[in-house]
Amino acid sequence: MKIPFTKMHGIGNNYIYIDAITHEFDASTFNQLAIDVSNVNTGIGSDGLIVIHPSDVADVGMRIFNKDGSEGQSCGNGLRCTAKYVYENHLVSSSVFRIETKAGIVTVEVYGERECIEQVTVDLGTPLLNRSQIPMHGPDDNRVIAEEFQVASQTLQVTALFLGNPNAVFFVDEIEGAPLHEVGAIVTEDPRFPDRVNVGFVEILSRNEMNYRVWERGSGITEACGTGASAAVVAAILNGYIERGIDVTVHLSGGDLCIKWADDDHVWMTGPAETTIQGVFHWKRS
Numbered sequence: 001m002k003i004p005f006t007k008m009h010g011i012g013n014n015y016i017y018i019d020a021i022t023h024e025f026d027a028s029t030f031n032q033l034a035i036d037v038s039n040v041n042t043g044i045g046s047d048g049l050i051v052i053h054p055s056d057v058a059d060v061g062m063r064i065f066n067k068d069g070s071e072g073q074s075c076g077n078g079l080r081c082t083a084k085y086v087y088e089n090h091l092v093s094s095s096v097f098r099i100e101t102k103a104g105i106v107t108v109e110v111y112g113e114r115e116c117i118e119q120v121t122v123d124l125g126t127p128l129l130n131r132s133q134i135p136m137h138g139p140d141d142n143r144v145i146a147e148e149f150q151v152a153s154q155t156l157q158v159t160a161l162f163l164g165n166p167n168a169v170f171f172v173d174e175i176e177g178a179p180l181h182e183v184g185a186i187v188t189e190d191p192r193f194p195d196r197v198n199v200g201f202v203e204i205l206s207r208n209e210m211n212y213r214v215w216e217r218g219s220g221i222t223e224a225c226g227t228g229a230s231a232a233v234v235a236a237i238l239n240g241y242i243e244r245g246i247d248v249t250v251h252l253s254g255g256d257l258c259i260k261w262a263d264d265d266h267v268w269m270t271g272p273a274e275t276t277i278q279g280v281f282h283w284k285r286s
């Protein structure tokens with residue numbers, strides 16, 4: 001089967017994009033297709049698959065499938081790339097438009113020439129802070145802020161919230177020593193998070209700057225996670241490290257994002273989107 005695709009990335013978080021507005025695909029194959037395109041040896045190599053599809057409730061729709069074939073609810077870097085793709089390909093007319101995701105409808109704004117969008121702002125909406133909304137098991141339905149959290153033999157402090165996807169955030173003294181493998185790989189599968197979780201590590205650099213690294217649910221370590229970095233800014237504000245309502249620069253392995261938790265409760269993320277390859281994947285279904 002021949003699958004036309006575009007490979008795009010947002011600060012290194014790379015996905016294979018298929019356009020289900022222009023082409024027809026069998027939606028029941030998306031989980032397996034994500035596994036197969038992500039394989040660097042027998043596929044294309046990516047952090048997963050993003051399907052751009054028609055929407056009845058917004059201008060376009062987007063679905064995100066991780067490397068292991070599981071479906072996430074949203075994707076911050078993927079939303080910026082989807083916005084670039086649909087605007088450059090004249091699938092929307094205005095530079096401000098709405099994208100449907102499994103986590104709700106988000107508004108995006110693209111900046112640049114019609115054929116060459118470079119930066120995109122995404123209104124990721126309102127973070128969900130109560131335990132049951134993350135979801136996370138526990139004794140009550142309060143917010144999870146610097147809560148003691150046992151991982152193997154260590155006692156850590158976790159701040160958890162839902163912003164597009166479930167996120168657990170740990171603050172560390174130095175990002176280079178962040179235990180991505182030792183803690184990230186374990187916590188993402190921890191039964192206290194019934195839907196699994198994205199695991200982020202944050203080093204606070206100043207009142208408006210932080211380093212962030214991530215172990216993504218379903219994909220492992222990636223160069224960047226837009227919803228995760230946005231959740232990390234909210235977590236830093238909840239812990240009193242950063243003030244609300246200001247632009248925060250988040251340094252990720254693949255580049256920087258500008259993120260603000262505004263006074264109206266919405267979280268705004270701005271960053272680049274890039275196209276790297278267009279082609280046809282010759283898919284031998286496994």
Ligand SMILES: N[C@@H](CCC[C@H](N)C(=O)O)C(=O)O
Nearest residue numbers: 072075076077165225226227
């Ligand atoms: N990389 C993404 C998030 C992708 C989904 C995530 N792994 C999940 O399943 O929750 C981003 O940029 O937000």
